[in-house]
Structures are given as structure tokens and as C-alpha cells.
Amino acid sequence: MAEKLIKVEDLKTQFTTKRGLVKAVDGISFEIKKGERVGLVGESGCGKSVTALSLMKLVPAAHNERVFGKIIFKGQDLVPMKDSQLKEIRGKQMSMIFQDPMTSLDPVFTIGSQIMEALGIHQGLKGKESKKRAIELLALVNIPSSEMVVDYYPHQLSGGMRQRAMIAMALSCEPELLIADEPTTALDVSIQAQIIKLVRELSANKGTALLWITHDLGIVAHLCEKIIVMYAGKLVEMADTMTLFENPMHPYTQALLRLAPKLERGKGRMPPIPGTVPNLIDMPPGCRFADRCPKCMDVCSQEPQWMEVEPGHWVSCFLYSKDGKN
Amino acid sequence: MGLGSYIIRRLLQMIPAVLGVTVIVFLLIHLIPGDPVAMMLAGEADPQAYDELRTRLGLDRPLLEQYLSYMANLARGDMGSSLHYGLPTTELLARAFPATLELTFLAMIIMVVFSIPLGVFAAMKRDTMADHGSMIVSMLMYSVPSFWLGIMAILFFAGVLGWLPAFGRASPTIDIQLVTGFLTIDAIIAGNFAAWVDAWKHILMPAVILAATGTAVNARLTRASMLEVLRQDYIKALLSKGVPMRTVLFKHAVRNALIPVVTFITIQFGQMLSGIVIIENVFSWPGMGTLVVTAVGSRDFQVVQSLVLVFALMRLSVNFLTDIAYSFIDPRIRYD
Structure with missing residues (x-):
């Protein structure tokens, strides 16, 4: 079994807002092994982006955010770390690509200088040497005429090219973990496929572990070995990809999979999940999916346990709990 | 391009x-x-x-x-002559123009040097006492008319404390050779330390008062612009690369935040050119602002005409310089 790279234990991220305390991430635990590709799936507002930002300790400081729990990365807990310590990890051992490539590059610096910035900080590369490496990196992510593009400003590139440049930047120091926060959402479908293929190849070649955040089960089915399903700030199910698709246990996962469009299903409307995601402020106690769950029981007003029901298959639901109804 | x-x-x-x-x-x-x-x-x-x-x-x-x-x-450089003074307009301008330029330059420098760091500081200390305090002060500065501020400054610094002279560009005892027409520079050229100190004492108060409104507004604008930039995804992306917070703030955020600020500084320069008419009169500064009021009062139309032309050309030159500055700050402008 491969060595573990990052272990998240009971991670909670909370914001204080004028309307109250938002528990965006409310006690989640999971692990990523070295070189493993993991998908984090959930609908909008379920806390998956905040999870990604929390792992890098990049939660927006404007809302008095607080991160609790443990994020053990290569044996070190990131939660109590200061910025000065984190900068040794960010970009060097763990890096991130973002949802919107149009806004995630600084518009007033060239692509090259933004890649070279990371090279300078982490590898001490300067001048010509650094530029040569930047050109190589751009070529690595299949950007044509990379020796010209290196001097381009972000606005001179298309969305797909910018996202490639972001990937080049994120991978410039060969990190061990790449966090991708819906990096293909803003791109059209053909570009999306190219980007996924690229990340998959680079991850396999370099042994980079991947945490791919998306609402699209189709993407993670192709890309990831393990899938984590998140709902309203909590994890509901985690299993390897095959198991999750063949034997989804949590009613929410089952509903999500029913909703994935399939050609063979033919005509007719898709049955939506009734109800809406609960408000992250004033969350009711108990299972958060209870209101929308077709299999809801009395016991669901209590908090379900996050437990391993089969080897490697975790779920948080009373249907599978020994002290529940079963 | x-x-x-x-x-x-x-x-x-x-x-x-x-x-x-x-x-x-x-x-x-x-x-x-x-x-x-x-x-x-x-x-x-x-x-x-x-x-x-x-x-x-x-x-x-x-x-x-x-x-x-x-x-x-x-x-040919002939702008007619003044009926009131009985001198060629160019001769009047040769005296008044450097006086006004020196005052405006210094006011612009004061504005830029104080407002931008103040705005950046307030944005970084967002929602703290320091932020609210500096923004309240700047709101006050913005609301108070500059001529009143000028008169109060004269009363206090010249009248009560007696630290600074109340009017003029130089004391009558000072006599130095004019080279640039800027007394603070000409005193250095002449090697006359007393004249240099005297020039600074005279220019300080009017320059600060002239800069006050612009500094206040510009600080608020810089703060808002900075907060807007700090919300952008690329700030998070830069931090995720391991770029230290200090570099993110001063290399990336400030440069992006300055783009709208530069536009505003140009507008502010225009405001200063009208403000200078008031400030020069309050401080009896022998510049174009004082000259234009005298010329209007004595119906010296050719002088008025020439002064308006010079004011307009100053404004056009600053607009031009701003556009050049833009192309250094924001590559998107040059390449469009």
C-alpha cells in the first residue's frame, strides 16, 4: 500500500458573517496517498471549494475565518502554521489551479514572469536559466510556440491556454499534491477534455497526487481512482471509483448517480432530487440530507457516524449503522 | 505595438x-x-x-x-501685452508660470506620496480602528473647502505659532539668480542655504493645502481599489504558488490597484489647476492664479486669453503623461 501524503482529520472551516456563523466545512476526514488521484464531488455551495482553500490555508481572511482540526501533510500539521512556514509548502509541495483561468493570472505581468516567480522562490532559478525552464514548462503543457508565449500577457491568451499556463505554473516545482478547483468549468467541452487528459498524463508521469474538485461525476469517473462525495459541509461517502459507481450506498450518492445523463435511458425528464441544500448557517442537528432523503428514518435526526462499512468504503448513514435501525 | x-x-x-x-x-x-x-x-x-x-x-x-x-x-512667442501692467504678456508669464508650476508640482508630489501609502495601509488594516480613523480624517479633509483650510492654516502657523510666513514666495531680503524659476531649486544652484530654507517655508503651507482635497479623495480611492484587487482570484493563485504576502501586496496588488488611481490623479490635476486660483490668492502667491484674477478684474483680456491657453496646455500635457504612465502600468492598454 502506498504511503499516505495528506491526512485530514475532523477539518472544520467557519466564517463569521453578519447573519451568523457559517460552517462551510463541518468536520471532514479523509486521506490522499502519494500519487493518488482523488475526486471531491458535490453540488454548488456544499463546501468543496472551501475545503480546497482550507488545505492550502488560503481561506479568504476578510470574514474572520477559522480552520480547526488537523491537516497532516507529510507528517506536519498545517493548521497551526504561519504564512512564513506555509510558503515553503505552497507552490513547492502542494499547489493549486483555479476555476476561472480568466481571473487567476495577474493581468499586468507576463505569463513567463509569473512562472519564473515561483521558480525563483522555490528553486532559486534566475535570469536566462529560469526563462528557459519556463519555456520548457509551457511546452510541457502543450502550449504551441512557447518561446513566444512566455512573453505574452494573460489577456493575449485564450481561456484554455491560460488554464494550461496555470497548470504549468502549478507544476513548475513538481509538487506532490495538485489541488484542482473545478478547473474545467469555465472552458468549453473539447478544451475540457484536453485539459483533463493533460493533467492525467502529467500526474501519472510525475507521480503527483491529485485532488480534483468538481460537480461533474463524469469527469472524476475518467480521471480519479477514489471519489469523495460531499454534502452541506460534510462527507457522505468515500470509495474507490468502481465501487462507488457500482455500489453507491448513501441515498445522496444514489440520487446523484441516477441524475448522471445516460444515453441508454432514452427520453423523459430526469427525476431531480426534491428540496434544496440546507442553509449553512443554523444547520439543524442530525443528518443533513434527511429532509430530501427518500429513506429517511426517525433516527436520522441524530448525527450519523462517518464509518468504514467495507474495506475502503466509507459512508455516513444510519442505513448501514449497527446501532441504527439495521 | x-x-x-x-x-x-x-x-x-x-x-x-x-x-x-x-x-x-x-x-x-x-x-x-x-x-x-x-x-x-x-x-x-x-x-x-x-x-x-x-x-x-x-x-x-x-x-x-x-x-x-x-x-x-x-x-513667434508673441502673446500680446498687458494694458494693466504695460508689459508683454510673455514677460508676465515668465514670472508667474514657474511659480504656479512649482506649487502644483509640489502639491502633486505631496498628494501621491501621502495618498497611495495611506490608502494601501487602510486597505490592509481593513475594518480596524486605524482604517476607520484614517478614512474619517480623509472624509473631513475632503469636505472642508480649501480656502477656509488655507485661512485657518495661516492663522495658526503664521499667526499663532509664527513658524511659517503668511504670504508670498520669498522674503524681500532674499535675492538669488533665477535659473529654473523654481526657488527651491534655484537656491541650491546659487548655493544659498538661507534662501533655500526661506523658499521651503513659503511654499510648504500653500502646497499642503492645495494637495489636501486630492490626497483625501485619492486615499479613499486607493483603499477601495486595493480591496477590489485583493478579492481577485489571482491574489489567491499567487499565494498558492508560495509567493510571500509582502510581495503579493507590494508587487502585484498595488500595481493593479494603481490603474484606476492614475486616472484619478489626472482628474485631480485638473481640479488643482482651478484650486490654484483660490490658493494663490489666499497666500498671495505670485503665480498664474493670482495673475488671472488681477487680469480679469482689470479687464486685461489678452492676459486672460494667454493664461487660459497655458492652463489648457498644462492639462493636455498631464493627460499625455498619464497615458504614457498607463502603458507602463497596464500592458493591456499598449497592446490593444
Whole structure:
């Protein structure tokens, strides 16, 4: 079994807002092994982006955010770390690509200088040497005429090219973990496929572990070995990809999979999940999916346990709990 | 497109603006209600003097011919002469222009040097006492009329404390050779330390008062712009690369935040040119602002005309310089 790279234990991220305390991430635990590709799936507002930002300790400081729990990365807990310590990890051992490539590059610096910035900080590369490496990196992510593009400003590139440049930047120091926060959402479908293929190849070649955040089960089915399903700030199910698709246990996962469009299903409307995601402020106690769950029981007003029901298959639901109804 | 061709293109674009200004300035004398010659002579009803002045001003000739001869004179550096002072306008300008320029330059420097760090500081300390405090002070500065502020400053620093002189550019005892026309620089050239200190003492108060409103508004704008930039995804992306917070703030955030601030500084310069008319009069500063008020009061229209032209050209030059500054700050402008 491969060595573990990052272990998240009971991670909670909370914001204080004028309307109250938002528990965006409310006690989640999971692990990523070295070189493993993991998908984090959930609908909008379920806390998956905040999870990604929390792992890098990049939660927006404007809302008095607080991160609790443990994020053990290569044996070190990131939660109590200061910025000065984190900068040794960010970009060097763990890096991130973002949802919107149009806004995630600084518009007033060239692509090259933004890649070279990371090279300078982490590898001490300067001048010509650094530029040569930047050109190589751009070529690595299949950007044509990379020796010209290196001097381009972000606005001179298309969305797909910018996202490639972001990937080049994120991978410039060969990190061990790449966090991708819906990096293909803003791109059209053909570009999306190219980007996924690229990340998959680079991850396999370099042994980079991947945490791919998306609402699209189709993407993670192709890309990831393990899938984590998140709902309203909590994890509901985690299993390897095959198991999750063949034997989804949590009613929410089952509903999500029913909703994935399939050609063979033919005509007719898709049955939506009734109800809406609960408000992250004033969350009711108990299972958060209870209101929308077709299999809801009395016991669901209590908090379900996050437990391993089969080897490697975790779920948080009373249907599978020994002290529940079963 | 390269920087050189961008500069040339912007210079060419200035030509129609400059010509437009000369037409408006030229027409100024014709826009005065009533007979300009009669008004200039005010009361002296001597018909001979009337005809003489009318011929001298060229008002008896066709309009186009008048404009062409006005332009020809202008090209030779002849801006007519002052009836009030009995001197060529250019001579008056040679004295007043450096005085105004020195004051405006210093006020601009004060504004930029104080407002931008203040705005950046307030944005970084967002929602703390320091932030709210500095923003309240700047709101106050913005709300108080500058002439009142000027009078209060004179009362306090010149009257009560006696630290600074109340008016003028230099003490009567100071006598130095004028080279640049900027007393703070000419005193250094002359190697006269006493004159240098004297010049600074005189310019300090009017420059600070002239800069006050702009500094206040600009600090607030810098703060808002900075907060906007700090919300952007690329800030998070930079931090995720391991770029230290200090570099993110001062290399990336400030540069992006300055783009709207530079626009505002240009607008503020325009405001300063009108503010200077008031400030120069409050402090009896012998510049163009004082001159224009005297000239208007004594119906010295040719002088007014020339001053308006110089003010307009100053404004155009600053707009030009701003555009060049933009192309350094924001690559998207040069390459569009």
C-alpha cells in the first residue's frame, strides 16, 4: 500500500458573517496517498471549494475565518502554521489551479514572469536559466510556440491556454499534491477534455497526487481512482471509483448517480432530487440530507457516524449503522 | 505595438486638441458680452484711444484673418501685452508660470506620496480602528473647502505659532539668480542655504493645502481599489504558488490597484489647476492664479486669453503623461 501524503482529520472551516456563523466545512476526514488521484464531488455551495482553500490555508481572511482540526501533510500539521512556514509548502509541495483561468493570472505581468516567480522562490532559478525552464514548462503543457508565449500577457491568451499556463505554473516545482478547483468549468467541452487528459498524463508521469474538485461525476469517473462525495459541509461517502459507481450506498450518492445523463435511458425528464441544500448557517442537528432523503428514518435526526462499512468504503448513514435501525 | 509608436500616436492625437484650444481661447475676446474695447478702456471715452486700441487688437479685421495673425504671433512667442501692467504678456508669464508650476508640482508630489501609502495601509488594516480613523480624517479633509483650510492654516502657523510666513514666495531680503524659476531649486544652484530654507517655508503651507482635497479623495480611492484587487482570484493563485504576502501586496496588488488611481490623479490635476486660483490668492502667491484674477478684474483680456491657453496646455500635457504612465502600468492598454 502506498504511503499516505495528506491526512485530514475532523477539518472544520467557519466564517463569521453578519447573519451568523457559517460552517462551510463541518468536520471532514479523509486521506490522499502519494500519487493518488482523488475526486471531491458535490453540488454548488456544499463546501468543496472551501475545503480546497482550507488545505492550502488560503481561506479568504476578510470574514474572520477559522480552520480547526488537523491537516497532516507529510507528517506536519498545517493548521497551526504561519504564512512564513506555509510558503515553503505552497507552490513547492502542494499547489493549486483555479476555476476561472480568466481571473487567476495577474493581468499586468507576463505569463513567463509569473512562472519564473515561483521558480525563483522555490528553486532559486534566475535570469536566462529560469526563462528557459519556463519555456520548457509551457511546452510541457502543450502550449504551441512557447518561446513566444512566455512573453505574452494573460489577456493575449485564450481561456484554455491560460488554464494550461496555470497548470504549468502549478507544476513548475513538481509538487506532490495538485489541488484542482473545478478547473474545467469555465472552458468549453473539447478544451475540457484536453485539459483533463493533460493533467492525467502529467500526474501519472510525475507521480503527483491529485485532488480534483468538481460537480461533474463524469469527469472524476475518467480521471480519479477514489471519489469523495460531499454534502452541506460534510462527507457522505468515500470509495474507490468502481465501487462507488457500482455500489453507491448513501441515498445522496444514489440520487446523484441516477441524475448522471445516460444515453441508454432514452427520453423523459430526469427525476431531480426534491428540496434544496440546507442553509449553512443554523444547520439543524442530525443528518443533513434527511429532509430530501427518500429513506429517511426517525433516527436520522441524530448525527450519523462517518464509518468504514467495507474495506475502503466509507459512508455516513444510519442505513448501514449497527446501532441504527439495521 | 511598441511604446515608441504609441507615444507618437498619442502626440499626433494631441494636435487637434491643441488647435481646438487655440480657437476657443482666440474666440474668448469675442465672447465677452458687449464691446471688449469699450470694456477694456472702461470710462475713458476718448474716441481716438478707442480706435487705436481696436486697431492694435486687430478687431477691425475679418475673423479668420484675426485668428491667423493670432496664431502667427503665437508661433513667434508673441502673446500680446498687458494694458494693466504695460508689459508683454510673455514677460508676465515668465514670472508667474514657474511659480504656479512649482506649487502644483509640489502639491502633486505631496498628494501621491501621502495618498497611495495611506490608502494601501487602510486597505490592509481593513475594518480596524486605524482604517476607520484614517478614512474619517480623509472624509473631513475632503469636505472642508480649501480656502477656509488655507485661512485657518495661516492663522495658526503664521499667526499663532509664527513658524511659517503668511504670504508670498520669498522674503524681500532674499535675492538669488533665477535659473529654473523654481526657488527651491534655484537656491541650491546659487548655493544659498538661507534662501533655500526661506523658499521651503513659503511654499510648504500653500502646497499642503492645495494637495489636501486630492490626497483625501485619492486615499479613499486607493483603499477601495486595493480591496477590489485583493478579492481577485489571482491574489489567491499567487499565494498558492508560495509567493510571500509582502510581495503579493507590494508587487502585484498595488500595481493593479494603481490603474484606476492614475486616472484619478489626472482628474485631480485638473481640479488643482482651478484650486490654484483660490490658493494663490489666499497666500498671495505670485503665480498664474493670482495673475488671472488681477487680469480679469482689470479687464486685461489678452492676459486672460494667454493664461487660459497655458492652463489648457498644462492639462493636455498631464493627460499625455498619464497615458504614457498607463502603458507602463497596464500592458493591456499598449497592446490593444
